[in-house]
Amino acid sequence: MPSQRSAITALKKLEADREALDQRQRELEEKAAVELGQMLLGTGIETFSKKGIRKVGELLGRLGEEEGLRRLEAARPAPAREPQASSG
Numbered sequence: 001m002p003s004q005r006s007a008i009t010a011l012k013k014l015e016a017d018r019e020a021l022d023q024r025q026r027e028l029e030e031k032a033a034v035e036l037g038q039m040l041l042g043t044g045i046e047t048f049s050k051k052g053i054r055k056v057g058e059l060l061g062r063l064g065e066e067e068g069l070r071r072l073e074a075a076r077p078a079p080a081r082e083p084q085a086s087s088g
Contacts, residue, residue, distance in 0.1 A: 040046065045053060060068040 048056065063071065
């Protein structure tokens with residue numbers, strides 16, 4: 001039964017490889033989270049609740065980068081105008 005043994009060995013190796021890949025994925029996800037956090041610090045979004053940040057991320061993710069930016073730019077308040085001096 002050499003073919004059975006080699007199949008069992010291959011399966012065990014596959015499971016070990018999968019575990020190693022899962023661990024690597026967790027490590028990369030942690031690094032990505034740190035990178036994202038560093039990019040966002042100082043933008044004002046750190047004042048949002050966790051729930052609010054997640055919701056913003058999900059909504060922007062559904063829209064995609066280009067459409068999300070377009071909509072945010074369109075919703076941006078106009079700059080305040082300085083009062084004009086009266087001529088008199």
